[in-house]
Amino acid sequence: MNTFQYQGQEEDHYTNILMCILDYKNQLILPQFIKGLILKQASDFQFTSLSIHTRTKFCPQPHKLYEYVIGIAPYKSGITHSKLEDNSGSIPDAWICGDNFNLLFEFKIRGVLDEGQISAHKRLINKEDVQVIRLTWDNVMDSLEGIETDDAVLFYLLQNFLNLKNKFKSKRRSSGMPKEVISSVNKSNDLYFVITGSKVHKPYKVEKVFSGNKELIKDDLPGITAARKFIAQYVNQNKGSLPFDYQGDLTVINDYCVAPGRAEKKNSWNQWRLGAFLKS
Known part of the structure; x- marks a missing residue:
């Protein structure tokens, strides 16, 4: 140390x-x-x-x-x-x-x-x-x-x-992280989804990334919450073909939020459970 x-x-x-x-x-x-x-x-x-x-x-x-x-x-x-x-x-x-x-x-x-x-x-x-x-x-x-x-x-x-x-x-509890988000660890070696957009750069888009391969799967979403709901539905519908450990509602989803024009160090990794957005 x-x-x-x-x-x-x-x-x-x-x-x-x-x-x-x-x-x-x-x-x-x-x-x-x-x-x-x-x-x-x-x-x-x-x-x-x-x-x-x-x-x-x-x-x-x-x-x-x-x-x-x-x-x-x-x-x-x-x-x-x-x-x-x-x-x-x-x-x-x-x-x-x-x-x-x-x-x-x-x-x-x-x-x-x-x-x-x-x-x-x-x-x-x-x-x-x-x-x-x-x-x-x-x-x-x-x-x-x-x-x-x-x-x-x-x-x-x-x-x-x-x-x-x-x-x-x-200090008081920070309100910056939604309660549905469980952690913020870099998971670039696993399957993850890039959410790109901001209040001044709409609509939001979602890209699927695995092993360096990136695929655009949605490009007309109004915000981050809508993007996560879409990802939850996408994962649930394609769970049999995606390279990850599916555990029903407890499945951990990784996303990387990007705001165009913002410094890269301010972009954020997030992990959340499938059920938190699948049923919301």
Whole structure:
């Protein structure tokens, strides 16, 4: 991990900074942080063989006696979800591992935790009785404030991170991503659909792309939602001839939204489940 490596998503960026601080000098303050965060659960933790991993889907070490999913957001209540909204491709923000424990961390800068995402994370630990611990950024900041260290660099880093407290408190859940969209991961190696258009460049068109081959399949749609409804119908009608894993309403569809004239880096990848638009 590199403290100064910028991460494009806010959660990723701040998670990277926090984990780098906790990883400093062979996890010098990590035991203090964990005990301050989850004192009751950590009472039997063995703080040896410590390691921190970010943006890693599966646990980097075997199952341990103590394993928890820890969700941190400005507000504890979660977004309700249905099976169609479970994010099976979700990647945890961080893992913190010790000699007899594994902790999966999910951070939200805005609003509340996504319960569909939490359900997906529970399956990664693969324990029927895995406990989910829901905390707020106040809990994180309180733990950091309670850390004692004589290391001048660590003290400086901690004070600077603590200055973010009010920023996290003021955040609200972003309304930019529709609830039907479950993630935003580049899937250019899989079957995907390009949706091209904008408010000033209508109508919208849809192209099917696989293995570098692009085919225009619709060019007279009024907007993104209409384009996704068309894609859902197209996939449902042609499921037998398309190169993807069809799972009924739970089938994950990949699209890439392009606005003519917009910088390419602002175009967006999106994943959604077939049933979210097939029945809408």
